[in-house]
Structures are given as structure tokens and as C-alpha cells.
Amino acid sequence: MIFKMKYTQFLLFSLIGLVLFNNSAPAETTIFAAKELHLKDNIPNEAEFVRPFEDPLPALLATAKGEELVQLSNCRDYLSVRHQITGSDNETDYHALVSQTAPCIVLALLKSSNIAKLSALPKEFIVYTKTAYYPATLWPAISDDERKDQKWSNGNLLSYTKKTALSKINNKTLGLESSGYGFHITLLARGDFNHDSWEDAAFVWESYSLHGSYADVRIVVLTRTNPNNNLIELSLDQLLPK
Amino acid sequence: MANSNNPYDLWSGRRCCHPSAPAGGGGSGAFTSAGPTNYYIAGNDLPHPYSPAARHLIPEDIGGFKSWWENRTVKTKNVETALSWDEVKEDFEKWEGRFSFMYLDTKGFVTVGIGKMLPNVATAQKLGFVRRTDKSIATSTEIATDFTEVKKQPFGRLASSYEKHTKLDLPDKVIDDLLKIEVSNFEKSLESYFKDYKTYPTNAKRALLDMIYNLGLGVKATKNHHATGLHQFKILKAAVESGDWKKASENCHRVGPTEARNNWTRDRFIEAAKTK
Numbered sequence: 001m002i003f004k005m006k007y008t009q010f011l012l013f014s015l016i017g018l019v020l021f022n023n024s025a026p027a028e029t030t031i032f033a034a035k036e037l038h039l040k041d042n043i044p045n046e047a048e049f050v051r052p053f054e055d056p057l058p059a060l061l062a063t064a065k066g067e068e069l070v071q072l073s074n075c076r077d078y079l080s081v082r083h084q085i086t087g088s089d090n091e092t093d094y095h096a097l098v099s100q101t102a103p104c105i106v107l108a109l110l111k112s113s114n115i116a117k118l119s120a121l122p123k124e125f126i127v128y129t130k131t132a133y134y135p136a137t138l139w140p141a142i143s144d145d146e147r148k149d150q151k152w153s154n155g156n157l158l159s160y161t162k163k164t165a166l167s168k169i170n171n172k173t174l175g176l177e178s179s180g181y182g183f184h185i186t187l188l189a190r191g192d193f194n195h196d197s198w199e200d201a202a203f204v205w206e207s208y209s210l211h212g213s214y215a216d217v218r219i220v221v222l223t224r225t226n227p228n229n230n231l232i233e234l235s236l237d238q239l240l241p242k
Numbered sequence: 243m244a245n246s247n248n249p250y251d252l253w254s255g256r257r258c259c260h261p262s263a264p265a266g267g268g269g270s271g272a273f274t275s276a277g278p279t280n281y282y283i284a285g286n287d288l289p290h291p292y293s294p295a296a297r298h299l300i301p302e303d304i305g306g307f308k309s310w311w312e313n314r315t316v317k318t319k320n321v322e323t324a325l326s327w328d329e330v331k332e333d334f335e336k337w338e339g340r341f342s343f344m345y346l347d348t349k350g351f352v353t354v355g356i357g358k359m360l361p362n363v364a365t366a367q368k369l370g371f372v373r374r375t376d377k378s379i380a381t382s383t384e385i386a387t388d389f390t391e392v393k394k395q396p397f398g399r400l401a402s403s404y405e406k407h408t409k410l411d412l413p414d415k416v417i418d419d420l421l422k423i424e425v426s427n428f429e430k431s432l433e434s435y436f437k438d439y440k441t442y443p444t445n446a447k448r449a450l451l452d453m454i455y456n457l458g459l460g461v462k463a464t465k466n467h468h469a470t471g472l473h474q475f476k477i478l479k480a481a482v483e484s485g486d487w488k489k490a491s492e493n494c495h496r497v498g499p500t501e502a503r504n505n506w507t508r509d510r511f512i513e514a515a516k517t518k
Contacts, residue, residue: 055400060502067502087502090339091357092401094500095348099398142457142497143474162466180460180470207498208349212458212471213357215348216498 029116029199032190034172037103037110042191044107049076057097060087072097075104083242091213098217099206105219106188106202108240113191116199120227125187125201129166129174136160137233140181140207140216156230183207185220193239198225200234320441325448330425331356331418333448334455337503342411343374344388345404350397352389355417357455358424363389369420371410380410425451431459435472436482443517446487449494449510456499487515 031042039048056071061084069089072078078101088094122128136155141147151160157176158164166174166185175184185203193200200223208215221234338357344366347353352360360366366389371380391407432450433439439447453472460471472479481489491511495504 055403057400060500062501086505087500090401091337091499091503092339092345092347092353096398096400140497143478144493144495145476145478146468146474147497161468179468181468209458209470211460213347213349213359213456214496214498 029119029190031110031113031115033106033110034186034188036186037106037188039107039110042110043113044111049079049104049107049111050074053100057100058089058093059085059097062086072101075101075107078104079108095215095217102204102217102219103188105236105240106204109193109202109219109221110189110191113189113193114195114197116190116192117197118225119199120224120229121190121199121201121222121231122227125203126168126171126174129168131157131161131163131165131176132159133230134166135222135231135233138176138183138185138205138220140183140209140214142181142214177210180210181207181214182210188219193221194223194234198223320438322440323442323444323447325429325444325451327422329444329448330451331421333452334421334425336506337452337499338455339401340417341401341405342413342417343405343408344392344410345401346392346395346397346399348397352392354412356421358417358420360389369412370416371412374409374411384410424455428454435459436479438483442482443487443514445510445517446482446490446514449490449507449514450482452503452507452510453494453496456496487511487517491515 033039033042033044037044038051050073052074053072056073057078059070059072059078059081061068061070061081063084067086070081072081082101082105085097088097134157136152136157136159138157139152139160141149141152146152157166161176161178163176163178166176169175169184173184173186175182184206186206187201187203189202190199192198193202200221203220203222204217205220206215206217219236221236221239222231223234224231334356340356341354344352344354344360347357347359352366354360354366354369360369363386367382367385369385371385371388372378373380373384388408388410392404395404395407428451429439429447432447432454436442436450439450442450450472453475457474458471460469460473461467462473463469468474469476475493477493478490481487481493488511491508494507494511496507
């Protein structure tokens with residue numbers, strides 16, 4: 001009887017050990033910042049937050065007094081008003097604003113990030129191309145009809161697009177085209193952005209239509225706590241509250 | 243004529259009234275009702291005021307008629323509405339901007355005027371560009387030079403930042419004419435997609451024009467293909483076709499364009515809802 005209990009306990013502990021071993025990579029992860037961010041170190045300093053944009057970016061803000069058009073000179077300017085921005089001079093300028101300020105969000109994520117103690121992320125995303133691992137929310141859903149669809153909000157890219165793999169666009173970027181739309185993702189940073197000890201990865205996500213003027217840019221943060229699970233998208237509003 | 247010996251039987255099989263019978267609302271003849279014929283009056287039994295039956299009306303009946311008249315439902319033929327060119331131009335300038343020089347759009351395509359994409363040099367060379375310095379007609383080579391210089395630049399920049407890479411401008415009239423052609427083509431697409439588009443309130447037309455310009459008409463979903471363009475907005479389509487502009491205003495939001503543009507589109511449908 002005693003032998004049986006010890007044997008059962010042994011099996012249980014072995015199983016737990018096996019699960020833990022499989023679930024996490026070694027704890028030695030570092031904070032990573034891509035070269036495109038032009039940072040001296042992986043954690044941005046204040047000078048990098050106030051580095052001027054190529055041109056001041058016009059931004060239309062919703063204020064208590066109504067709409068106000070301001071010029072944003074650097075990331076610090078942008079981050080202080082980003083929740084109030086409703087537009088720009090025109091769509092082209094708005095797209096310039098969104099494209100050029102996307103790295104500012106990653107700077108803010110890096111500034112508050114921790115070194116992850118655990119990681120269930122692939123070492124190299126550029127070879128991690130199976131769509132089954134990626135959330136369907138990467139697909140550019142333009143209408144509210146689509147965004148309410150459970151297959152989009154909870155499914156994976158494979159089931160949503162029927163495409164099995166992302167294409168390698170270049171050494172840093174993966175992409176997918178289907179149904180008249182496409183998107184690219186480029187890794188910009190890795191670290192523990194939500195302070196849960198697990199490693200997260202931040203990508204710049206650029207979407208476009210093949211037959212219309214639609215184009216969009218945003219920062220996407222992906223994570224998971226088990227290498228066998230699919231990646232999930234973390235809400236930027238929770239990572240960078242107002 | 244009907245097979246009858248009665249002189250009041252007509253060929254249609256109806257029985258004619260006596261020639262000296264008093265006229266109803268439809269004139270003398272075989273009308274079954276003495277009521278007016280120019281309106282369909284739901285739930286109203288009042289006779290035509292010139293009909294014999296009207297002699298027996300009492301003031302209360304007429305009072306009821308007055309109340310009905312104020313709240314009447316009249317079935318009339320749908321009337322076509324026309325967009326104002328100045329308004330349409332203003333709408334597109336507001337969202338797409340207006341640039342006389344070539345620039346790169348959000349996707350890196352060379353563009354000019356009010357969001358007119360130029361897929362290649364040949365397309366640009368067909369337009370009447372002029373030299374910025376003296377407004378004289380530009381040559382094909384000069385147009386190709388401007389196009390190539392702009393194309394070389396990184397995209398995702400402010401539209402105005404490309405001016406320094408160009409020497410030519412497109413005259414205002416050409417810019418307007420290009421927009422007219424675009425709008426006309428989009429309206430044709432909208433007419434094919436929405437039944438009765440021609441009769442929609444102008445505010446609804448302005449909202450739909452903005453959406454189709456931004457998204458394209460697209461195609462409907464199949465087993466292996468998601469819907470694209472306007473076809474992605476199924477709830478909106480149903481709302482628009484039933485004239486439920488309030489519901490349309492709640493289902494026109496696009497992810498990608500600015501919130502200001504989305505709010506403007508929504509407000510156009512709200513305005514359409516106020517149209518009698």
C-alpha cells in the first residue's frame with residue numbers, strides 16, 4: 001500500500017515536472033528592442049522619447065472645448081494625447097501620424113517592461129509561420145459585423161482565412177494575403193509588458209486592401225503561457241492605460 | 243364589347259352608369275367608390291367632396307378628415323434626389339485632401355488631386371500637368387521625372403512633404419474633372435448595389451459615397467472567401483434598403499479611417515433619418 005502511494009506520488013510529480021518543463025523555456029530571457037527603434041539600450045531613455053519626428057505631425061484632438069488641431073513633435077507629445085486623437089488634416093496625413101507614432105507605443109511598452117522569468121514564445125518568429133498558432137484578430141476586420149464574429153474574436157488565423165502559413169516577406173516581416181486584404185507583422189520588441197512574468201512580443205502590424213484605399217497600422221502584442229497553445233493578443237488599452 | 247343586350251354593359255364586363263348620373267371623384271363612370279382617385283387613403287372612407295355622397299357629410303366627419311389629412315400616409319412614387327457637386331467636392335477634399343502635386347498615398351502609390359491614384363507614369367502623362375514656375379504645359383518627360391522622384395521617396399509621410407520633390411502642378415479644373423469621373427463611377431456602383439439608391443436622401447448618398455470610396459464595392463462572401471469592401475457591411479445594407487437610416491448610422495463604423503471621418507459618416511445617416 002505504502003509502495004503504491006509512493007509510486008502514485010512519483011508519477012504525479014513526474015507528470016507535473018514534465019508539464020512545467022514543456023511549458024516554459026529557460027528563465028534567461030532578455031528584453032529585446034529591434035534596430036528599427038534606434039535605441040541606445042533596450043530600455044529607451046528620455047532623450048529618445050523627445051527625438052523629433054521628421055516633420056511635426058498634425059493631430060486633431062477631442063477636447064472639452066471641442067476639436068483642436070495640434071502639431072506633435074515627438075513621442076512624448078504623442079503619448080500624452082494619444083487617447084484624444086480623432087484625426088488629422090486628411091487621411092494621408094493621418095496615416096503618416098499613425099505610422100510614425102507606432103514605435104512610440106513600443107517605446108512606452110519597453111520603458112515599463114520587466115525581464116520575463118518565463119517564456120512560451122518561439123525563439124525566432126520569422127520561421128514560426130503556421131497560421132494555426134496565430135490569433136484571427138490579426139486579420140484586418142474592417143466592419144463591426146466582422147468583429148462581432150466569434151470566429152474572428154476567438155478563433156485562429158487558419159480557421160478564419162483557410163491559409164495554412166504566413167509568407168516570409170523579408171528577414172524581419174511575415175505576411176498574409178487573402179480575400180482582397182493583406183497584413184504584415186514585424187517584430188519590434190520582446191519583454192514582460194504586462195508584468196505576469198511571461199514573455200510577450202510586440203509587432204508593428206500593417207494592413208491594406210488589394211483593391212481599395214484602405215490601409216491601417218497598429219501595434220500588436222502577442223503572448224502565451226504554454227508553447228503548445230495558440231498565441232493570444234493582449235489589449236493595448238490594458239498594457240498602456242490612459 | 244361584352245356579350246350582352248343591356249346598353250349599359252361595357253366591353254370590359256363592367257356595368258356603366260347612366261350618362262346623367264352625378265360625377266364621383268373619378269368623373270362619371272363605373273367607379274365603385276365616390277372617394278378621390280388621386281391618393282390612396284389608408285383607412286379613410288370620406289367621399290370625394292363633389293360626389294353625391296358628400297352632401298350627407300356632417301362637420302364631425304370633416305373634422306376627422308382634417309385630422310387624417312394632417313397625419314396621412316400618401317403612397318406616391320419615389321422621387322430621385324440629386325447630390326450637390328459643391329457639397330460632394332467639399333466632402334472629398336475634407337477627407338482626402340487636395341494636392342496639385344504628386345505625393346505618395348497611405349500604401350505608397352503615387353497620387354494627385356483629390357485622392358486620384360496614378361498606377362503608372364503613362365497614366366500621369368495623360369493628365370494636363372503644368373510647370374509650377376510659369377504655368378506652361380509640362381512635357382511627358384517632365385511628368386515622368388516628377389512621378390519617378392516622388393515614387394523614390396519613403397511613404398507614410400505627410401502629403402505636403404512631397405511637394406519639394408516635384409516641379410509640376412495639376413490645374414484646379416483637371417483636379418475637379420477627375421473627381422467628377424470618380425464620383426460618377428462610384429454612384430453607378432452604388433446604384434447597382436442598393437435598390438432605390440437614386441431616391442435616397444442626399445445625406446445618405448454622401449455617407450455611402452464616402453464608404454465606397456474608402457473601401458471599394460468589393461465582393462460578397464463565398465465558401466472560401468470573406469466578403470470585401472461594402473459587402474462586409476451586411477447589417478448596414480439591410481438598414482439602408484429598408485430606409486432605416488438610424489440603424490444605418492449605428493452600423494457604418496470602419497476600422498482604419500479616423501474617428502472624425504467615421505463620426506461624419508454616422509452623422510450623415512442621422513441627418514438622413516430627419517428627412518421627411
